[in-house]
Amino acid sequence: MLPSRLLRALSVFALFGTLLTSSGAVAQTSDVERLIYNLANSDDFRVRTQAALALGASKNERAVPPLCSALGDSNTTVRAASAAALGRLAQRAGQACLENRFATESSDVVRATIKKALDAIKSGGAGGAEPAFATDTKYYVAIGKTTDKTGRSGDQVDGIVRAAMSAKLGQTSGFLAAPSGESLVDAKRRLGKHPGVKAFFLSPGVSAPDYANGNLKVKIEIAMLSYPEKNLIGSFSVNLTEPGVSPGSTENENELIRMAAERAVDKFSGIAPNQ
Numbered sequence: 246m247l248p249s250r251l252l253r254a255l256s257v258f259a260l261f262g263t264l265l266t267s268s269g270a271v272a273q274t275s276d277v278e279r280l281i282y283n284l285a286n287s288d289d290f291r292v293r294t295q296a297a298l299a300l301g302a303s304k305n306e307r308a309v310p311p312l313c314s315a316l317g318d319s320n321t322t323v324r325a326a327s328a329a330a331l332g333r334l335a336q337r338a339g340q341a342c343l344e345n346r347f348a349t350e351s352s353d354v355v356r357a358t359i360k361k362a363l364d365a366i367k368s369g370g371a372g373g374a375e376p377a378f379a380t381d382t383k384y385y386v387a388i389g390k391t392t393d394k395t396g397r398s399g400d401q402v403d404g405i406v407r408a409a410m411s412a413k414l415g416q417t418s419g420f421l422a423a424p425s426g427e428s429l430v431d432a433k434r435r436l437g438k439h440p441g442v443k444a445f446f447l448s449p450g451v452s453a454p455d456y457a458n459g460n461l462k463v464k465i466e467i468a469m470l471s472y473p474e475k476n477l478i479g480s481f482s483v484n485l486t487e488p489g490v491s492p493g494s495t496e497n498e499n500e501l502i503r504m505a506a507e508r509a510v511d512k513f514s515g516i517a518p519n520q
């Protein structure tokens with residue numbers, strides 16, 4: 246069985262483009278520099294993994310060289326996250342290093358992630374490749390942008406949630422995640438070929454982290470809608486607590502948000518058959 250942290254790394258952050266002011270652009274550049282440094286220098290593979298995925302979400306072409314270098318990381322999770330991030334960036338500059346790594350990569354999981362990244366680049370974007378419906382696919386699930394109440398700038402939380410949920414769906418029998426940014430036209434076309442598949446749209450929301458009594462509490466709420474019609478079906482939430490965490494611990498928040506997003510998919514997989 247694959248380690249859960251590795252499975253979490255097999256999806257990629259999805260971001261929506263934003264028009265930045267001059268001060269916002271400076272902040273973004275600073276964030277990219279910090280992520281590049283963390284990817285290359287952190288002793289914690291979780292920090293390096295997070296940095297790789299966030300660089301993929303940055304839409305900054307300067308992220309390509311450090312991600313290419315990270316394909317040679319000693320940790321399998323980091324290599325998979327870096328490959329997925331390059332696929333999300335969909336920059337032609339990342340194609341050669343992915344192809345070179347594919348030829349020497351020993352991990353089947355990383356090789357599969359590299360292949361998906363190459364497919365994304367060749368198709369012009371991560372949302373361009375056709376989702377692979379299988380004979381046992383029963384549920385097709387699109388994930389909306391996360392409503393982020395954490396107070397953070399940018400779309401990092403959205404990326405964490407989307408990556409974790411997409412990866413978990415990929416490991417859940419009978420479920421298939423829709424490509425990020427899928428148009429309703431494409432959704433109808435794809436689902437029209439599979440009339441027996443039930444489709445859902447999940448709209449996640451993350452509440453502000455609660456550090457009361459020395460504990461970190463994270464809550465994710467999921468609105469369930471039909472798809473592609475997007476009629477509200479219902480909602481549910483997942484709450485997780487980690488004891489002994491100091492206020493403002495971003496790394497702990499990210500990990501707990503990621504875990505809560507995975508739990509949300511577990512919970513949804515039990516709800517879906519009854520909808």
